[in-house]
Amino acid sequence: MKSNSSNQSLEYIYNVQCENQPDNCSYDLETIEQKVKDIMKSVEFKDMELEGGES
Helix, strand or coil, X not given: CEXXXXXXXXXXXXXXXXXXXXXCCCCCHHHHHHHHHHHHHCCCCCCCCCHHHCX
């Protein structure tokens, strides 16, 4: 994910694991995907002055 107005960016790594491996392991992937998308959409890059006076 990268800011449109600066050189700021971040990378997400999201892991899903079963608590009781290898027994009954099922996921609601759509719900997990939506939660991750909501987290990503909530990011707001702040204007900040970089070292050396660049902005």
